[in-house]
Amino acid sequence: MKVLIVEDEQRLRENLISSFKDAGFAVEAADTGEDGLFLAEEYPIDVAVVDIGLPGMSGLEMIGELRNKGNQLPIIVLTARDSWQDKVEGLSTGADDYMAKPFQFEELLARCNALLRRTAGYASPTIKFADIEIDTMAQSVTKAGALVELTAYEYKVIEYLFLNPKKVVSKTELTEHIYDQDFDRDSNVLEVFVGRLRKKIDPNQSLKIIQTLRGQGYRLNPEYLD
Amino acid sequence: MHSWSLKKRMTVVSTVVLVLAFSTIYFITKSAYTIASKSRIQQSLEAQIYALMAVAEERDGQLYLPEVMRNDRLNHLNSGLVAYVLDVDGDLIWRSKSSDIYSVLPDISLDYSLTKMSESRLENRRMFWIGDTIIWEHENGMEGEYLFLIGEKQTLLSASVRKFKREVLVWLSLTAVVLIFVLGFALNYSLKPLRRAQKQIEQVGAGDAEKVVGEFPAELRPLTDSINQLLESEAQQKSRYRDTLGNLAHSLKTPLAVIKSEIHQLHDSDHQGQLQKQIERIDDIVKYQLNRSVVTAGQTMKRKSEVEPELTKIIDALKKVHREKQLQIEAKVQAGCFFPGDQGDLMELVGNLADNACKWANSKVLITVTQDAKRLMINVEDDGGGVPAEKRALILDRGKRLDQQAEGQGLGLSIVMDIIKTYQGEISIKDSALGGADFELRIPD
Numbered sequence: 083m084k085v086l087i088v089e090d091e092q093r094l095r096e097n098l099i100s101s102f103k104d105a106g107f108a109v110e111a112a113d114t115g116e117d118g119l120f121l122a123e124e125y126p127i128d129v130a131v132v133d134i135g136l137p138g139m140s141g142l143e144m145i146g147e148l149r150n151k152g153n154q155l156p157i158i159v160l161t162a163r164d165s166w167q168d169k170v171e172g173l174s175t176g177a178d179d180y181m182a183k184p185f186q187f188e189e190l191l192a193r194c195n196a197l198l199r200r201t202a203g204y205a206s207p208t209i210k211f212a213d214i215e216i217d218t219m220a221q222s223v224t225k226a227g228a229l230v231e232l233t234a235y236e237y238k239v240i241e242y243l244f245l246n247p248k249k250v251v252s253k254t255e256l257t258e259h260i261y262d263q264d265f266d267r268d269s270n271v272l273e274v275f276v277g278r279l280r281k282k283i284d285p286n287q288s289l290k291i292i293q294t295l296r297g298q299g300y301r302l303n304p305e306y307l308d
Numbered sequence: 309m310h311s312w313s314l315k316k317r318m319t320v321v322s323t324v325v326l327v328l329a330f331s332t333i334y335f336i337t338k339s340a341y342t343i344a345s346k347s348r349i350q351q352s353l354e355a356q357i358y359a360l361m362a363v364a365e366e367r368d369g370q371l372y373l374p375e376v377m378r379n380d381r382l383n384h385l386n387s388g389l390v391a392y393v394l395d396v397d398g399d400l401i402w403r404s405k406s407s408d409i410y411s412v413l414p415d416i417s418l419d420y421s422l423t424k425m426s427e428s429r430l431e432n433r434r435m436f437w438i439g440d441t442i443i444w445e446h447e448n449g450m451e452g453e454y455l456f457l458i459g460e461k462q463t464l465l466s467a468s469v470r471k472f473k474r475e476v477l478v479w480l481s482l483t484a485v486v487l488i489f490v491l492g493f494a495l496n497y498s499l500k501p502l503r504r505a506q507k508q509i510e511q512v513g514a515g516d517a518e519k520v521v522g523e524f525p526a527e528l529r530p531l532t533d534s535i536n537q538l539l540e541s542e543a544q545q546k547s548r549y550r551d552t553l554g555n556l557a558h559s560l561k562t563p564l565a566v567i568k569s570e571i572h573q574l575h576d577s578d579h580q581g582q583l584q585k586q587i588e589r590i591d592d593i594v595k596y597q598l599n600r601s602v603v604t605a606g607q608t609m610k611r612k613s614e615v616e617p618e619l620t621k622i623i624d625a626l627k628k629v630h631r632e633k634q635l636q637i638e639a640k641v642q643a644g645c646f647f648p649g650d651q652g653d654l655m656e657l658v659g660n661l662a663d664n665a666c667k668w669a670n671s672k673v674l675i676t677v678t679q680d681a682k683r684l685m686i687n688v689e690d691d692g693g694g695v696p697a698e699k700r701a702l703i704l705d706r707g708k709r710l711d712q713q714a715e716g717q718g719l720g721l722s723i724v725m726d727i728i729k730t731y732q733g734e735i736s737i738k739d740s741a742l743g744g745a746d747f748e749l750r751i752p753d
Binding site: 097098100160165166173 | 566568570587591625651655660
């Protein structure tokens with residue numbers, strides 16, 4: 083999952099970047115509304131965290147611009163003013179949720195995850211296919227109730243596939259959503275992740291839950307979709 | 309002194325002027341008429357007396373006048389005109405036939421003259437007299453002094469004066485009535501712009517209008533312009549104030565957010581928890597004070613905010629924020645409800661209460677707004693666990709103090725109670741028909 087952070091306060095932006103990276107997100111960051119708008123339009127972003135009080139183009143103007151262009155990217159606004167008038171203004175401009183500064187990172191993360199799930203059409207934080215269940219809050223995977231140990235990147239891969247269950251996900255798309263833009267992309271690495279993931283969640287290869295479509299990418303086995 | 313309305317003042321002044329003017333006109337006309345009538349009578353009497361002297365003739369040293377006079381009024385009883393000729397001792401020489409009804413003779417001690425009428429009574433009847441003493445040279449060489457007197461009853465004059473008075477009164481009253489109507493119309497016409505200004509200022513004062521609009525006469529324009537300037541500068545000041553608060557909030561809270569994110573990077577320890585707690589306290593105080601200073605109750609110009617559109621916005625926002633719980637958030641708003649203040653305060657009240665209700669609700673939140681002549685009532689209900697009766701007072705009591713926030717109600721209730729206090733409203737907690745709590749706000753108009 084790729085998060086876009088638009089925050090002008092350098093220290094806060096850096097801390098957010100490192101916290102989101104620790105939480106397994108790929109991160110893009112900008113310090114102005116103009117840059118944020120550019121990144122949101124040009125890169126495959128899954129969720130954005132936007133500060134309202136930006137110099138120049140404000141966060142709300144940036145969101146308004148994105149929505150005007152039909153971009154439905156889920157957005158959480160960070161706001162210093164937390165009167166209901168400000169909240170309502172932010173939400174009616176097109177933000178999907180708000181967080182008043184100062185905030186607890188865990189809560190911001192939980193809301194980002196909730197937004198991602200909602201965008202994918204899930205109401206609960208857990209998503210299950212066959213006997214494999216992922217918990218987007220805990221970022222954990224269980225198979226038939228037993229915990230499966232995954233690395234952060236392995237988890238990112240399965241989470242992205244689970245959140246886009248009906249879609250054929252190309253290797254490029256998957257790479258873009260789990261890596262930062264300056265990461266050295268190598269599709270072989272991705273194949274290694276997917277291979278290891280298959281072994282961990284389906285040791286006997288009886289489920290064949292992640293299918294490879296040659297020349298197109300990966301998808302979840304449609305048999306397990308409701 | 310009690311200040312009368314302009315209309316009252318002008319009505320009183322015009323009435324007084326009208327009454328004074330008409331009374332003066334009445335008295336002047338009346339006395340002019342009386343004077344003119346008197347002088348006419350005097351002239352007529354003077355002519356009569358010369359006629360009387362002309363017909364007097366002397367016989368044997370005696371003065372004789374004919375019994376029947378050419379002027380018929382002197383021959384008829386009750387004609388009101390009488391004539392006497394007396395000698396120097398007051399003895400009667402001659403009297404007109406018309407004077408036969410009087411048994412007494414006129415008083416000769418009075419100073420009668422031809423040019424000035426004297427007034428005296430003749431057997432209780434008020435009379436005007438003119439008279440002249442002449443010295444008659446008899447043929448026998450003797451001289452006799454005679455007083456020729458002619459009188460007219462005053463009732464004749466007073467009857468004609470009365471008639472004149474009546475006529476004048478009728479015409480003056482008619483004119484007065486017409487004038488009153490004309491004045492009333494003129495007054496209404498002149499006061500029209502004032503009334504329009506008054507109505508508009510009242511509307512602005514009650515929050516029903518943004519500013520005074522329309523063309524006004526030159527005398528009123530400075531007033532209406534000043535009011536508009538005042539309103540505009542108040543609005544500008546308010547928006548500047550909001551901006552300043554916004555900047556202040558931003559410049560205080562961003563560093564707090566940085567500190568918080570720094571703490572997050574630290575390893576778990578006692579210190580981390582302590583720091584976290586202190587930052588939350590600072591944050592609460594900043595939040596409370598900033599929200600509080602925006603409260604606009606008690607402004608010079610009252611603001612009125614329509615409840616329904618604001619409520620719809622809040623519900624949309626709450627539905628987004630609490631999407632996870634898939635709540636049914638409903639509003640029942642009586643048509644045409646107005647909050648007696650700024651929309652920001654209204655949003656803060658409803659937003660905080662409804663947000664709390666959403667946190668506690670299982671599936672449903674209901675916001676009901678009703679208004680009567682005295683107050684606006686807002687009920688926020690949920691189908692959650694409710695608040696046990698014995699805890700209600702405690703929750704409201706804690707809501708009053710920032711450092712003892714009500715459990716589970718967060719800062720929101722403190723802000724609500726603070727706003728309620730400024731609007732001199734009341735808050736109470738009841739059982740909701742939905743099964744949970746019912747927070748009821750009553751805000752006087």
